[in-house]
Amino acid sequence: MHRDEAGWQKAADLMVRRQIEARGIADPRVCAAMRSVPRHVFVPEAVAGAAYEDRPLSIGYGQTISQPYMVARVTELLCLPEGGNVLEVGAGSGYQTAVLAAMGMRVIGLERIEALALVARKRLDSLGLAGEIRTADGRFGWAPGAPYDGIVVSAAAEEVEPAWMEQLSGTGVLVVPLAGPFFGERLLVRRKSGNLHEDEWYDFCRYVPLLEGVEPEDPEASASKAPEDPK
Numbered sequence: 001m002h003r004d005e006a007g008w009q010k011a012a013d014l015m016v017r018r019q020i021e022a023r024g025i026a027d028p029r030v031c032a033a034m035r036s037v038p039r040h041v042f043v044p045e046a047v048a049g050a051a052y053e054d055r056p057l058s059i060g061y062g063q064t065i066s067q068p069y070m071v072a073r074v075t076e077l078l079c080l081p082e083g084g085n086v087l088e089v090g091a092g093s094g095y096q097t098a099v100l101a102a103m104g105m106r107v108i109g110l111e112r113i114e115a116l117a118l119v120a121r122k123r124l125d126s127l128g129l130a131g132e133i134r135t136a137d138g139r140f141g142w143a144p145g146a147p148y149d150g151i152v153v154s155a156a157a158e159e160v161e162p163a164w165m166e167q168l169s170g171t172g173v174l175v176v177p178l179a180g181p182f183f184g185e186r187l188l189v190r191r192k193s194g195n196l197h198e199d200e201w202y203d204f205c206r207y208v209p210l211l212e213g214v215e216p217e218d219p220e221a222s223a224s225k226a227p228e229d230p231k
């Protein structure tokens with residue numbers, strides 16, 4: 001499925017119309033980016049046929065690629081101009097990173113599971129997208145790339161990590177699904193204004209948890225995969 005160009009573009013167009021525009025996301029840049037990035041490239045082969053469906057999908061290692069609507073929503077809330085400097089915490093499949101890169105942002109995606117980071121980087125490269133993927137514990141942000149105009153967290157956090165606020169520019173914006181006293185999480189948009197900030201709360205949602213530390217790739221697992229690897 002989606003092996004030919006026209007097939008996936010039709011599926012992506014339907015996804016944007018039915019799941020994103022129909023739910024009120026009107027930013028034409030977000031919609032154009034989500035039409036242009038082939039989402040089926042960011043999921044394992046076995047679920048590629050479901051890539052444009054209205055739900056998250058498993059990407060292995062107990063992780064998921066976020067539902068298309070949530071990717072669009074977060075990108076809209078971030079609301080940055082082309083050329084904006086963005087950090088994504090929890091790059092997973094690399095899809096959110098790719099959408100931001102397709103909008104002309106300079107984006108660094110951090111992923112704690114090295115095996116996922118390696119695959120995500122290959123996908124971005126194969127599509128000619130400029131996003132950078134690094135294996136790191138995103139709770140500490142990524143100081144060398146700071147200051148950021150925006151930071152988007154793609155895993156459920158218990159609290160806003162101090163490093164994120166420190167690494168935002170004076171007018172930067174943080175979008176993070178934050179755990180609360182309710183079931184699941186709620187999207188928090190925290191806008192920095194010098195030393196102060198303003199909070200706004202948006203959609204209730206469900207994300208995989210933000211975890212501590214990094215998981216290096218298992219050398220045995222990669223060795224056994226090597227013969228199938230085209231590179």
Ligand code: SAH
Nearest residue numbers: 065066090092093096112137138154210211
């Ligand atoms: N935007 C991604 C979401 C993947 S799920 C996509 O659509 O594919 C969230 C990802 O966050 C998982 O891959 C998980 O491994 C990663 N993650 C969790 N805690 C992290 C941390 N402290 N630092 C970096 N990545 C983290």
